[in-house]
Amino acid sequence: MSKILVVFFSPKGETYFPDGYKVVEKGNAQIIAEKAKEILKADMFEIRAEQSYPQSYNECCKVAKEEHMMGKRPKLLGYMQNLDGYDDIVLVYPCWWGTMPMPVFTFLEHYDLKNKNIFPICTHEGSGMGNSESDLNQICDGANVCAGLAIQGATAQNCDTKLKSYLKVNGLV
Numbered sequence: 001m002s003k004i005l006v007v008f009f010s011p012k013g014e015t016y017f018p019d020g021y022k023v024v025e026k027g028n029a030q031i032i033a034e035k036a037k038e039i040l041k042a043d044m045f046e047i048r049a050e051q052s053y054p055q056s057y058n059e060c061c062k063v064a065k066e067e068h069m070m071g072k073r074p075k076l077l078g079y080m081q082n083l084d085g086y087d088d089i090v091l092v093y094p095c096w097w098g099t100m101p102m103p104v105f106t107f108l109e110h111y112d113l114k115n116k117n118i119f120p121i122c123t124h125e126g127s128g129m130g131n132s133e134s135d136l137n138q139i140c141d142g143a144n145v146c147a148g149l150a151i152q153g154a155t156a157q158n159c160d161t162k163l164k165s166y167l168k169v170n171g172l173v
């Protein structure tokens with residue numbers, strides 16, 4: 001039987017909350033990825049950029065904007081050797097400049113994703129999924145990109161019901 005893989009990108013540092021910026025040990029996307037891993041008894045992989053992003057929210061926004069505008073593909077610290085044996089990939093990331101952070105593009109473009117099902121889960125502060133679903137459709141050639149789940153960042157800790165119901169509707173549990 002094919003296994004499920006949870007892949008996430010969620011750099012540590014300052015994160016936005018309605019009552020101000022806070023430095024977090026674990027980003028919102030990571031919190032959700034860990035919940036999904038637990039529910040699905042899945043394997044998990046963290047996408048990490050070789051060059052870490054600034055801790056400061058505003059500085060991170062500047063670097064990420066430049067990468068987004070230039071269509072950069074930041075180098076990653078590592079990859080999974082291959083994605084063989086995983087038909088279903090739950091992909092969790094924060095919305096950055098209306099889409100996925102560029103290291104997520106780097107990761108996905110490294111693999112042949114033909115016939116894989118991709119379930120995108122995006123944390124955000126108002127943009128929802130942004131353009132990420134259509135970007136995923138463009139770069140994941142031959143994959144089945146399912147409609148995503150958008151979770152407002154500050155609610156990541158308490159998203160269990162929403163998350164379980166998304167995974168259930170998509171036949172993963």
Ligand SMILES: Cc1cc2nc3c(=O)[nH]c(=O)nc-3n(C[C@H](O)[C@H](O)[C@H](O)COP(=O)(O)O)c2cc1C
Binds near residue numbers: 061065094099125126
């Ligand atoms: C570089 C950067 C760009 C962002 N761009 C957006 C955006 O375009 N739309 C949005 O709703 N939120 C945006 N946000 C907010 C994050 O998506 C949100 O805070 C998310 O919950 C962070 O998840 P994390 O803790 O896993 O990094 C941005 C945050 C950063 C750091």
